[in-house]
Amino acid sequence: MADHPLIAHKLTVLRDVNTDSPTFRRLVEELVALLAYEATREVRVETVEVTTPVATTTGTHISTPRPLVVPILRAGLGMLEGMSKLLPTAEVGFLGMLRDETTLEAVTYANRLPQDITGRQTFLLDPMLATGGTLIMAIDYLLELGAKDVTAICLLAAPEGIDAVRQSVGDRAEVKIVVAAVDERLNAKGYIVPGLGDAGDRLYGVV
Ligand code: URA
Numbered sequence: 001m002a003d004h005p006l007i008a009h010k011l012t013v014l015r016d017v018n019t020d021s022p023t024f025r026r027l028v029e030e031l032v033a034l035l036a037y038e039a040t041r042e043v044r045v046e047t048v049e050v051t052t053p054v055a056t057t058t059g060t061h062i063s064t065p066r067p068l069v070v071p072i073l074r075a076g077l078g079m080l081e082g083m084s085k086l087l088p089t090a091e092v093g094f095l096g097m098l099r100d101e102t103t104l105e106a107v108t109y110a111n112r113l114p115q116d117i118t119g120r121q122t123f124l125l126d127p128m129l130a131t132g133g134t135l136i137m138a139i140d141y142l143l144e145l146g147a148k149d150v151t152a153i154c155l156l157a158a159p160e161g162i163d164a165v166r167q168s169v170g171d172r173a174e175v176k177i178v179v180a181a182v183d184e185r186l187n188a189k190g191y192i193v194p195g196l197g198d199a200g201d202r203l204y205g206v207v
Pocket residue numbers: 075128130190191192193195196197198199200
């Protein structure tokens with residue numbers, strides 16, 4: 001859990017039912033940039049030589065293969081801008097997934113990932129880790145394609161969702177979840193309580 005007063009402040013404004021869509025979108029972007037700072041702490045780097053106007057020294061570059069960032073559409077798209085600000089050289093893939101509101105099961109409607117991501121560091125963007133169904137399916141896609149490690153960046157998580165991801169992944173891979181807050185529970189409709197409502201609707205309006 002990323003524990004920082006700026007994160008807590010922005011999250012509180014996000015939760016507020018009176019926060020409008022433009023403000024919500026801007027705050028998500030800002031929050032993700034702060035969470036991405038934590039999430040990329042172990043991004044792989046290499047030592048390079050750099051010539052300053054004064055002297056030559058050694059520095060650090062993000063190494064290749066480049067990290068892969070995967071927003072889970074629709075709501076994860078609202079997190080891409082904030083992530084790209086910190087990691088502009090990352091490659092971006094897309095997963096379109098939605099939750100069947102009757103069964104609460106995840107359904108994939110779009111999959112635009114590289115064929116082979118063997119050894120790549122991957123960052124999944126999904127604002128709400130509720131039942132965990134969507135994230136589990138997305139993690140499975142990435143591991144099947146050879147991802148080395150997966151970091152999920154979420155705004156809010158329910159304890160039930162974290163447990164479900166932990167159980168599903170087991171010792172198959174190293175999966176990290178970076179989240180601004182872990183809330184109390186899920187309600188009967190699978191919403192995070194107290195949460196912030198439907199993240200996609202609040203970002204983009206009800207469609
Ligand atoms: N998805 C959301 O957008 N909000 C929740 O509370 C749970 C899932």
